[in-house]
Amino acid sequence: MALIVQKFGGTSVGSIERIEQVAEKVKKFRDNGDDIVVVVSAMSGETNRLIDLAKQISEQPVPRELDMMVSTGEQVTIALLAMALIKRGVPAVSYTGNQVRILTDSSFTKARILQIDDRKLRTDLKAGRVVVVAGFQGVDEHGNITTLGRGGSDTTGVALAAALKADECQIYTDVDGVYTTDPRVVPKARRLDKITFEEMLEMASLGSKVLQIRSVEFAGKYNVPLRVLHSFQEGPGTLITIDEEESMEQPIISGIAFNRDEAKLTIRGVPDNPGVAFKILGPISEANIEVDMIVQNIAHDNTTDFTFTVHRNDYLNAMRVLENTAREIGAREVIGDTDIAKVSIVGVGMRSHAGVASRMFGALAKEGINIQMISTSEIKVSVVIEEKYLELAVRALHTAFELDAPARQGE
Ligand code: ADP
Numbered sequence: 001m002a003l004i005v006q007k008f009g010g011t012s013v014g015s016i017e018r019i020e021q022v023a024e025k026v027k028k029f030r031d032n033g034d035d036i037v038v039v040v041s042a043m044s045g046e047t048n049r050l051i052d053l054a055k056q057i058s059e060q061p062v063p064r065e066l067d068m069m070v071s072t073g074e075q076v077t078i079a080l081l082a083m084a085l086i087k088r089g090v091p092a093v094s095y096t097g098n099q100v101r102i103l104t105d106s107s108f109t110k111a112r113i114l115q116i117d118d119r120k121l122r123t124d125l126k127a128g129r130v131v132v133v134a135g136f137q138g139v140d141e142h143g144n145i146t147t148l149g150r151g152g153s154d155t156t157g158v159a160l161a162a163a164l165k166a167d168e169c170q171i172y173t174d175v176d177g178v179y180t181t182d183p184r185v186v187p188k189a190r191r192l193d194k195i196t197f198e199e200m201l202e203m204a205s206l207g208s209k210v211l212q213i214r215s216v217e218f219a220g221k222y223n224v225p226l227r228v229l230h231s232f233q234e235g236p237g238t239l240i241t242i243d244e245e246e247s248m249e250q251p252i253i254s255g256i257a258f259n260r261d262e263a264k265l266t267i268r269g270v271p272d273n274p275g276v277a278f279k280i281l282g283p284i285s286e287a288n289i290e291v292d293m294i295v296q297n298i299a300h301d302n303t304t305d306f307t308f309t310v311h312r313n314d315y316l317n318a319m320r321v322l323e324n325t326a327r328e329i330g331a332r333e334v335i336g337d338t339d340i341a342k343v344s345i346v347g348v349g350m351r352s353h354a355g356v357a358s359r360m361f362g363a364l365a366k367e368g369i370n371i372q373m374i375s376t377s378e379i380k381v382s383v384v385i386e387e388k389y390l391e392l393a394v395r396a397l398h399t400a401f402e403l404d405a406p407a408r409q410g411e
């Protein structure tokens, strides 16, 4: 008999029929003798719909009230799923994050889980009930409702699994595992049987939205056995593991991640003195804007050009701050570009192979794609390119690093 935490995403609970199907699935596990805690997201599209409502009142809604509202999406699905289970003769009870007491800090819209009170859950499990918990939400020490950021139900699932020392955390979604890249962009993408926490963390933070970054961090930190599976198709899914097998089979690259969420800012003709980077980025960080990639070029006339990327949501703010800085330090001009995308290759196998970056640049050059910025680490190489070439770039790299699935018969 195992204790399993199962998380079902938005499309998996996107209609009454789907919720009934999820109930059937949970019932099967329970009939097998397992203890089950289920975490659900809001019905697909619901969180976006709620955010749109708030934006009709104000372009930048008060974060506390926004959380108060968007947390309702999950409150609907937990109750519907509990009803569907009870209808099938499975004792079940639903709880919001607040009712469990998933304690978070007070950073509305991106709160971090601090502590989970597992007493209620354990009592219910002992009494033979399936516990259905609302994903994506918690409560701060003052009793305010908080949310964990987009995709946050994954983190609720993993955090509950850690608190309950569950045998496995199963993330059920609309794909049958973690792929070499988003299968919706590259039809030849391949499902991975296994991926290391380190690689998954890198993939998630570089844009693969199949798992929220924090859920992977949490699983790695507390060693939660984590698996991504399809909600309604049988299959082994993808196991996220610690071990990094150094076999001959180890591919150099495990996956390709990408995102269109960044924007690029450049300040040109900056007098080149010590402290320049600090003068430019200090005010940006004071404005609470996170910077991702940075490039500095020295010109011949003792000036420098400085380029960095931020989240697109922060673009206008960052532009305002940078224009101020430009005036203060006597820079020539400030330019911005929102039509960019970041493509990254990820793999622990890179550590033992030279020439990975140049192979990447070669593949992009062959397609005539210009690279605007580069950043590397031990297990990834990222480039910024023009957004319109994103899909072409991902497909070219997928082929260049021999990740394409073998063609099926008849193809
Ligand atoms: P859920 O609503 O179940 O949380 P998400 O939409 O958040 O589902 O995540 C699943 C989606 O992640 C898939 O439909 C797929 O398009 C996307 N995705 C992006 N990168 C990958 C990848 N490397 N492997 C699998 N899916 C990926």
Ligand code: ASP
Pocket (backbone or CB within 6 Å): 009, 010, 041, 042, 047, 048, 073, 135, 136, 149, 150, 151, 152, 153, 154
């Ligand atoms: N419903 C939330 C969202 O759409 C949380 C989640 O689905 O994980 O972001």
Ligand code: MG
Pocket (backbone or CB within 6 Å): 009, 151, 154, 209, 210, 211, 212
């Ligand atoms: Mg998700």
